[in-house]
Amino acid sequence: xxxxxxxxxxxxTTVTAVIAEALRERLQRYRDRTSNPPPPLSLVTTGEGxxxxxxxxxxxxxxLELMEDDV
Numbered sequence: 001x002x003x004x005x006x007x008x009x010x011x012x013t014t015v016t017a018v019i020a021e022a023l024r025e026r027l028q029r030y031r032d033r034t035s036n037p038p039p040p041l042s043l044v045t046t047g048e049g050x051x052x053x054x055x056x057x058x059x060x061x062x063x064l065e066l067m068e069d070d071v
Contacts, residue, residue: 008018043057056062 004015004018008015011018051057052066055066
């Protein structure tokens with residue numbers, strides 16, 4: 001605790017901030033070590049004709065524009 005207080009004083013911050021930062025760093029290292037990225041999502045379309053030509057499902061603004069044009 002003395003080292004934490006000394007570090008806080010030397011860095012011009014609070015003991016709480018030093019402890020919080022140390023905890024954030026430790027938890028991030030834990031997450032980095034244990035987390036596996038989820039597998040890529042495969043979107044399956046159904047219905048007549050499937051996806052229209054030129055439609056990009058990753059472009060939400062263009063999709064919204066296409067949907068508003070149909071109304």
